[in-house]
Each structure stands twice: as C-alpha cells, then as structure tokens.
Amino acid sequence: MESKKVPKEFNKWIKEKWGTSDLPIGGVVPYHTAYAYKTGDWSAFKAIIDKSKCISCMNCYYFCPDAAILMDDELKADCDLEFCKGCGICAKHCSADAIEMRRLTR
Amino acid sequence: MIKQVKGMTGNEAVAWAAKLVNPDVIAAYPITPQTIIVERYSEFVNNGEVDTSFIPVESEHSAMSSCVGASLTGARVFTASASAGLALMYEILYVASGLRCPIVLAVANRAFSAPINIHGECTDQLVCRDASWVSLFGESAQEAYDETIMSFKIAEHPDVLLPTMFGIEGFIVTHALERVEILSKSEVDSFLPERDVDLKFCPDETNTFGSLVLQDYYMEIKRQQEEAMTNAYRVTKEVMEEFTELTGRTMEILEKYKLDDADYAIVSYGATAGNAKAVVDRLRAKGEKVGALKIRLFRPFPSLDIYKALKGIKAVTILDRSVTFGSPGTIVQNDLASALYGRENIPTLHGYINGLGGRVLTLPEIEEVYEMSKHYNEINMSSTTDWVGYRK
Amino acid sequence: MNTIFNLYIFVCRVNLYYNTMVISLAEIMDVRINGRGGQGAVTASRLLGEAAILEGQYVHAFPSFGPERAGAPVTSFARISAEPFTEKTEVYEPHIVVVIDPTLLEDVPVADGLRAEGTIVVNYDGLKESLMKYFDTTHVNFYKVSGSKIAIEEIGRNVPNLVMLGALIKVTRIVSLESLIKVTVNRFPGILGEKNVSAIKRAFEEVE
Incomplete structure (x- = not known):
C-alpha cells in the first residue's frame, strides 16, 4: 500500500506561521492535511481483515470515519493502521464477518 | 431615458x-x-x-x-x-x-x-x-x-x-x-x-x-x-x-435630508426614516431648523460620514425601531455614541425605542419626541434613552 | 418637572392638530377601506393603488394584517399623491372612507378619524338619509350605493369591493374610470374581469 504524503503547502502552513496578509482567505487550508496527523497510534484496537473472507462489498470502505480502509488491487479490504483509530465500525458493518477487532498490546 | x-x-x-x-x-x-x-x-x-x-x-x-x-x-x-x-x-x-x-x-x-x-x-x-x-x-x-x-x-x-x-x-x-x-x-x-x-x-x-x-x-x-x-x-x-x-436616483450610504442649515436632526433607518422626513417637512413649516439623517448602511458603520453629517447639530433624536435590554442606549445610539465620542462639535444624543411589534409611531408622536429631545438638550443632558409610544 | 413636561407635550399636541389639517390636506389623499375578511378589501386597496400608479401618481397602499378569517372586520389603506411622499404609517385621519359591508355600520365606528369635509361612501341599500343614524353626517360628504345588489346581479356573488371603488371614483375622481377598468381587467383576465367592469360602471352611474 502506498504511503500517504503530506503536501508541501501544509508543511508551510504548520511551520511558517503566515500573517493576515499572506494567508488565503476564508480559512481555506491545503488538501490532505489529515495525513500529517497519524491518528493510528491513539487506538486500543486494530482491525484484522481476513482477506479470504472478503466479498468486496466495500461496506467498510464507506463506513470508515477516518478513510483508513483502502481497497487493494484485487479489490479486497485493507486497513491503514497509521490512521485506524480502532472504532470497530468496519467490523460491525462487514457483511462477510471478515473483520475482527483485536486489542493492541504494546 | x-x-x-x-x-x-x-x-x-x-x-x-x-x-x-x-x-x-x-x-x-x-x-x-x-x-x-x-x-x-x-x-x-x-x-x-x-x-x-x-x-x-x-x-x-x-x-x-x-x-x-x-x-x-x-x-x-x-x-x-x-x-x-x-x-x-x-x-x-x-x-x-x-x-x-x-x-x-x-x-x-x-x-x-x-x-x-x-x-x-x-x-x-x-x-x-x-x-x-x-x-x-x-x-x-x-x-x-x-x-x-x-x-x-x-x-x-x-x-x-x-x-x-x-x-x-x-x-x-x-x-x-x-x-x-x-x-x-x-x-x-x-x-x-x-x-x-x-x-x-x-x-x-x-x-x-x-x-x-x-x-x-x-x-x-x-x-x-x-x-x-x-x-x-x-x-x-x-x-x-x-x-x-x-x-439617476441618488443612492448613498447615508441620506441627508435638509441637514445643511439644521440645528436639530432626526436619525433613523428603514421605513421610520420616511416618517422622519415627513415630520421634518411639518416642523420646517413651523419654522423649526431640523433635518433628517437616514442610515442606509449599518455595517460597516460609516462613523466618519455620520460625524461629518451631524457636526454642529445641537441635539439628535434617534428613532430606533428595535429593542435591547439593559443596554446603555438603543442599538443605533450605542454605535452613534462610539462614532462621535471625543470628536469636536458633537450633538447630544437622545435615543427612543419605538414601534416594537408593528406598533406605529405616528407623525405627531415623532414631533413630540423631537420636542422632548430639544427639552433634554436645553437642560444639558448629553445622552438619554427612552421608550416611546407605549401605555404607561 | 414631569408636570411641566406633560403640559409642554399637551401644548405641542394642540399645535400639531392644527398643523396636520393644513399641511397634508393639499397634497396627499388618505383612503381607508373598511370591509370584512373575504370581501376583497385588500384587493380593493391594491387595485386603487395600481390605478393611481398607472396615472403616474405616488402610492402607499397596504392592508392592516391581523388574525385574518372570513367575516372579521378588515381595514386596508391607500395613500395617494401626485407628488412623491415618504410617510409610512397607517391611515388614522382619512380623507376618504369606503365601507364595503353594510353590517359594519352597526359594529365598527366607520367614520372614525374622518376629516371634516371628507368623503364616505357606503354600500347601503336603504334611503341615503337613514345613514345619518350611524355617523355624524354634518361635516362630511356621504354617498351610498347598493353595492351588494349590483355585485350579486352583475358578478353573481356578494363581493362588492370593486363595485365600491366604482362608486368612490365617481364622487372623488382620485383615479379615472379608465385606469380602474384597465387594472381590473389586468388582475382578473377573462369573464370575471368583464363582469367586474360592468359592475364598476353600474356603480359609477348609480351612486347617490
């Protein structure tokens, strides 16, 4: 799976501290800013996907509140653990019972 | 055309x-x-x-x-x-x-x-x-x-x-x-x-x-x-x-009506301003030197324009068809006071909360509040706020 | 201090009353239309206003909105002048009053605030002289027309609003008959407009 890159403009936004006159109006910020925040390390659970059971219904893809589910080349569900907060919504909505939430032990 | x-x-x-x-x-x-x-x-x-x-x-x-x-x-x-x-x-x-x-x-x-x-x-x-x-x-x-x-x-x-x-x-x-x-x-x-x-x-x-x-x-x-x-x-x-x-119709952020030589002014906005102008005509017929100022642009508040328009006027009657409770003045009066404060040659401000819920402040009643403002000005009250047009 | 002030206000009021009569009589005509919900008092003031605008006059015509229901007393106003004016209040001292419904004479003080030498036009089927018992007729010009009768005969329903306007413009000439007919036809295209126009014309002739 490809890693998600933070756009350059956002690094500028974070580091340079633009003033009133330089800032784009309306609080518009560059796209993909969420990539800068690796929220995956908040989680107490992680989604373990059994790809052999996956029927590619894409329920998990649409229900994931953090867009952490991505579909791989064979259109099977895959979880980006850097962003998965472990909420379990995907497991609840999986129509093939292919996702299991497992407690993380650090 | x-x-x-x-x-x-x-x-x-x-x-x-x-x-x-x-x-x-x-x-x-x-x-x-x-x-x-x-x-x-x-x-x-x-x-x-x-x-x-x-x-x-x-x-x-x-x-x-x-x-x-x-x-x-x-x-x-x-x-x-x-x-x-x-x-x-x-x-x-x-x-x-x-x-x-x-x-x-x-x-x-x-x-x-x-x-x-x-x-x-x-x-x-x-x-x-x-x-x-x-x-x-x-x-x-x-x-x-x-x-x-x-x-x-x-x-x-x-x-x-x-x-x-x-x-x-x-x-x-x-x-x-x-x-x-x-x-x-x-x-x-x-x-x-x-x-x-x-x-x-x-x-x-x-x-x-x-x-x-x-x-x-x-x-x-x-x-x-x-x-x-x-x-x-x-x-x-x-x-x-x-x-x-x-x-070809004059459209300005403030409408000044017979203000040039006026000693007193009635400030208002919206439909009330129409009544204020009618009252100015009546009072002028009686020999009063009075004009009207209509605020068309409320935000951004045109402070400097208002100061220029009201400079040299003795007393201003503010007809405010709105209500605010526990405030030092009516809503527009507060803004006017801030706009004029500290400047030279400014009028005394007399705000009147009126016309709530469709109550009509008739032209004779506006003339009454005008007389009231004149009276306040004569006894040196620089800022007053009253409710008018209600039963005591 | 308060007493002095009240006295002051009282003096002003007396002065004002005098001035009111003199200043605006010359320019602005204030019309009040008294009717009942469903009889078209609102439409009447609107069409009167539109007719005046058609003639190049300036108008402020509006109904008094309240808890509207069929049969409740309703008033609407029209302020008409050849010159621009800015007043935006209801009409308290009309020059002209139109009473669309005869039963209002019993219930509502229809001539309330009517100015001296003002005009009142009533939809009334009886003798003109018998109107005297409903309001003080000494200083006003009063006219009557059998509006409901005309409306039922010409339009087929007891909606005498435009009928009364026909009578009104005969006795006051605030707008011309042609203008009123034009706006009526415009508002009610087709057979209803034609019926209303013939009713207006009849009222124009029959008012006394």
Missing part, C-alpha cells in the same frame, strides 16, 4: 429584482412576512423564466447551510428570511462570513417571539451586526428593489467577499404597494457581470474548506474579515455611485 414604472409591494420588488439578477441557487424557507419573496420567485422558476436551482429546504438553518455549500462552488446565491428564521440561521451566518461566501440575504424585518408577533421591527437584523455581514436597510419598495441588485455587487467584489443582508420592514414595506421604477435585464447585466471566483470548491482544485483552525491561525482569519469589512465601506460607496449613474 424613459423610466419604466410598475406597482409592486416590497416583497415583489425583491423577487423581481432577483429575477433580473438570476442567481444560480436559491435555498429558502418561508416565514411571514418574507413568504411572498420566495413564493414569487418559485413561480419564476416554475415558469422557466429564470434558470435558478431552487432548493426547498426544511428549515432556515438548512437554507443558509445549502447557500454556503452552493456559494463555495462559485455559484451566485440568494435567500430570504425574517425574525425567528433569521435567528435559526444565526449559527450559519458566521459560517457564511467566515468562509467568505458572498451570499445575499433579504430580511423582512419582523419582531421576535415571545409573545409571537408577525409585524415590523428591526431587532432581528440589528442583532446580526457582529456576524461580519454587510448590512443595509431599505425604506421603500424602490430601495428594496435597488438594494437587491446592489447587494450582489457589494458582496461579490474581490476586496469584500462577505455576505450581505438588506432589510425592509414587515408589512409596512413588504406588503405595501408602491411605485417602483424598474430596470431592464440588459442594464442589470451590464451593472452586475458574472461572478468571478478565485478559490472554489470543485473536484479539480483540491483544498480543504471549513476545516479546524485553532489558536495558531483563527485570529488571523478573523482579522481578514475585519479588513474585508473596511473594504466593504469603500466598495459600497463605489457601487452606490455606479448605481446612481445607472438609474
């Missing part, structure tokens, strides 16, 4: 003017006394006379939310509301201005509940003064017509990009038939070109709109709004000058 004239109520004037503007999107929810604006406009949409997308929503909160969404995509957006509806929009008013959506909102000024009341009073619009919206008041159906067209031009100016609201008072203007000089489609098209959008919400340009912004940037973004407000003052003046050239 031959002037086309049509008999229209205030609401119809707004709808007909909006028809000429032909906005891309209208999302509105009906509320008395604004209903007819939306009703007429939906007829235009239904008859195919305009190509506006009309979104019937389930509340004013949704109406303004839809407007914000549509405006971000670069569309020209219009909506209308009043009183409780405007109060329900209040949250999204700040979103609209914060996201710099040049939405135009027609307000049919109506009293707030409770007790429930459908009649004219301007509190609903005045309390939106801090929402970073350009705010105008109209006196008649003609001004409603004119301000509808001008509001788009003010709001969409690249130096402004702030939403704009204009108010006409419920029933006494919105439902009253008046003579309106109308414009042609080509005149409006030349006055108001297509909206030019720099940054918009579309699949080709990836940006995040309405994201979380915390301590590090929030204040800068608010400061940008303040600078836009400052620009709005200049832009409004320019737009009104241009409109005056187009129509």
Whole structure:
C-alpha cells in the first residue's frame, strides 16, 4: 500500500506561521492535511481483515470515519493502521464477518 | 431615458429584482412576512423564466447551510428570511462570513417571539451586526428593489467577499404597494457581470474548506474579515455611485435630508426614516431648523460620514425601531455614541425605542419626541434613552 | 418637572392638530377601506393603488394584517399623491372612507378619524338619509350605493369591493374610470374581469 504524503503547502502552513496578509482567505487550508496527523497510534484496537473472507462489498470502505480502509488491487479490504483509530465500525458493518477487532498490546 | 414604472409591494420588488439578477441557487424557507419573496420567485422558476436551482429546504438553518455549500462552488446565491428564521440561521451566518461566501440575504424585518408577533421591527437584523455581514436597510419598495441588485455587487467584489443582508420592514414595506421604477435585464447585466471566483470548491482544485483552525491561525482569519469589512465601506460607496449613474436616483450610504442649515436632526433607518422626513417637512413649516439623517448602511458603520453629517447639530433624536435590554442606549445610539465620542462639535444624543411589534409611531408622536429631545438638550443632558409610544 | 413636561407635550399636541389639517390636506389623499375578511378589501386597496400608479401618481397602499378569517372586520389603506411622499404609517385621519359591508355600520365606528369635509361612501341599500343614524353626517360628504345588489346581479356573488371603488371614483375622481377598468381587467383576465367592469360602471352611474 502506498504511503500517504503530506503536501508541501501544509508543511508551510504548520511551520511558517503566515500573517493576515499572506494567508488565503476564508480559512481555506491545503488538501490532505489529515495525513500529517497519524491518528493510528491513539487506538486500543486494530482491525484484522481476513482477506479470504472478503466479498468486496466495500461496506467498510464507506463506513470508515477516518478513510483508513483502502481497497487493494484485487479489490479486497485493507486497513491503514497509521490512521485506524480502532472504532470497530468496519467490523460491525462487514457483511462477510471478515473483520475482527483485536486489542493492541504494546 | 424613459423610466419604466410598475406597482409592486416590497416583497415583489425583491423577487423581481432577483429575477433580473438570476442567481444560480436559491435555498429558502418561508416565514411571514418574507413568504411572498420566495413564493414569487418559485413561480419564476416554475415558469422557466429564470434558470435558478431552487432548493426547498426544511428549515432556515438548512437554507443558509445549502447557500454556503452552493456559494463555495462559485455559484451566485440568494435567500430570504425574517425574525425567528433569521435567528435559526444565526449559527450559519458566521459560517457564511467566515468562509467568505458572498451570499445575499433579504430580511423582512419582523419582531421576535415571545409573545409571537408577525409585524415590523428591526431587532432581528440589528442583532446580526457582529456576524461580519454587510448590512443595509431599505425604506421603500424602490430601495428594496435597488438594494437587491446592489447587494450582489457589494458582496461579490474581490476586496469584500462577505455576505450581505438588506432589510425592509414587515408589512409596512413588504406588503405595501408602491411605485417602483424598474430596470431592464440588459442594464442589470451590464451593472452586475458574472461572478468571478478565485478559490472554489470543485473536484479539480483540491483544498480543504471549513476545516479546524485553532489558536495558531483563527485570529488571523478573523482579522481578514475585519479588513474585508473596511473594504466593504469603500466598495459600497463605489457601487452606490455606479448605481446612481445607472438609474439617476441618488443612492448613498447615508441620506441627508435638509441637514445643511439644521440645528436639530432626526436619525433613523428603514421605513421610520420616511416618517422622519415627513415630520421634518411639518416642523420646517413651523419654522423649526431640523433635518433628517437616514442610515442606509449599518455595517460597516460609516462613523466618519455620520460625524461629518451631524457636526454642529445641537441635539439628535434617534428613532430606533428595535429593542435591547439593559443596554446603555438603543442599538443605533450605542454605535452613534462610539462614532462621535471625543470628536469636536458633537450633538447630544437622545435615543427612543419605538414601534416594537408593528406598533406605529405616528407623525405627531415623532414631533413630540423631537420636542422632548430639544427639552433634554436645553437642560444639558448629553445622552438619554427612552421608550416611546407605549401605555404607561 | 414631569408636570411641566406633560403640559409642554399637551401644548405641542394642540399645535400639531392644527398643523396636520393644513399641511397634508393639499397634497396627499388618505383612503381607508373598511370591509370584512373575504370581501376583497385588500384587493380593493391594491387595485386603487395600481390605478393611481398607472396615472403616474405616488402610492402607499397596504392592508392592516391581523388574525385574518372570513367575516372579521378588515381595514386596508391607500395613500395617494401626485407628488412623491415618504410617510409610512397607517391611515388614522382619512380623507376618504369606503365601507364595503353594510353590517359594519352597526359594529365598527366607520367614520372614525374622518376629516371634516371628507368623503364616505357606503354600500347601503336603504334611503341615503337613514345613514345619518350611524355617523355624524354634518361635516362630511356621504354617498351610498347598493353595492351588494349590483355585485350579486352583475358578478353573481356578494363581493362588492370593486363595485365600491366604482362608486368612490365617481364622487372623488382620485383615479379615472379608465385606469380602474384597465387594472381590473389586468388582475382578473377573462369573464370575471368583464363582469367586474360592468359592475364598476353600474356603480359609477348609480351612486347617490
């Protein structure tokens, strides 16, 4: 799976501290800013996907509140653990019972 | 130039003017006394006379939310509301201005509940003064017509990009038939070109709109709004000058009526200003040196213009058709006091809360409050606030 | 201090009353239309206003909105002038009063605020002289027309609003018959407009 890159403009936004006159109006910020925040390390659970059971219904893809589910080349569900907060919504909505939430032990 | 004239109520004037503007999107929810604006406009949409997308929503909160969404995509957006509806929009008013959506909102000024009341009073619009919206008041159906067209031009100016609201008072203007000089489609098209959008919400340009912004940037973004407000003052003046050239009707941010040699002045806004001018005529006939000042642009508040207009006047009677409780003065009086404080040669200010819930302050009653202000001035009271036109 | 002030106000009021009569009589005509919900008092003031606008006059015409229901007493107003004016209040001292419904004479003080030498036009089927018992007729010009009868015969329904306007313009000439007919036909295209026009013309002839 490809890693998600933070756009350059956002690094500028974070580091340079633009003033009133330089800032784009309306609080518009560059796209993909969420990539800068690796929220995956908040989680107490992680989604373990059994790809052999996956029927590619894409329920998990649409229900994931953090867009952490991505579909791989064979259109099977895959979880980006850097962003998965472990909420379990995907497991609840999986129509093939292919996702299991497992407690993380650090 | 031959002037086309049509008999229209205030609401119809707004709808007909909006028809000429032909906005891309209208999302509105009906509320008395604004209903007819939306009703007429939906007829235009239904008859195919305009190509506006009309979104019937389930509340004013949704109406303004839809407007914000549509405006971000670069569309020209219009909506209308009043009183409780405007109060329900209040949250999204700040979103609209914060996201710099040049939405135009027609307000049919109506009293707030409770007790429930459908009649004219301007509190609903005045309390939106801090929402970073350009705010105008109209006196008649003609001004409603004119301000509808001008509001788009003010709001969409690249130096402004702030939403704009204009108010006409419920029933006494919105439902009253008046003579309106109308414009042609080509005149409006030349006055108001297509909206030019720099940054918009579309699949080709990836940006995040309405994201979380915390301590590090929030204040800068608010400061940008303040600078836009400052620009709005200049832009409004320019737009009104241009409109005056187009129509031949003088349109200014302040209307001065017989003020040049006046010792006393009556300051008001909206329909009350019409009555104030009538009273000035009556008092002038009696030999009183009095003039009237109508505030057409309420936000940004034209402090310096007001000072210039009122400089050298002895006492000012402020007819404020709105109510504020526990305040040092009426809403407009507070602003006037701030605008004039510390300057030289300023008048004493006498604010009067009147006309709540459609109560009419008759012309003789206005003359009475004028005499009252003169009396206060004579006994050296520099600022007073009273309620008038109610039973003790 | 308060007493002095009240006295002051009282003096002003007396002065004002005098001035009111003199100043605006010359320019602005204030019309009040008294009717009942459903009889078209609102439409009447609107069409009167539109007719005046058609003639290039300036108008402020509006109904008094309240808890509207069929049969309740309703008033609407029209302020008409050849010159621009800015007043935006309800009409308290009309020059002209139109009473659309005869039963209002019993219930409502229809001549309330009517100016001296003002005009009142009533939809009334009886003798003109018997109107004297309903209001003080000494200083006003009063006229009557059998509006309901004309409306039922010409239009087929007891909606005498435009009928009364026909009578009104005969006795006051604030707008011309042609203008009134024009706006009526415009508002009610087709057979209803034609019926109303013939009713207006009949009232124009029959008012006494």
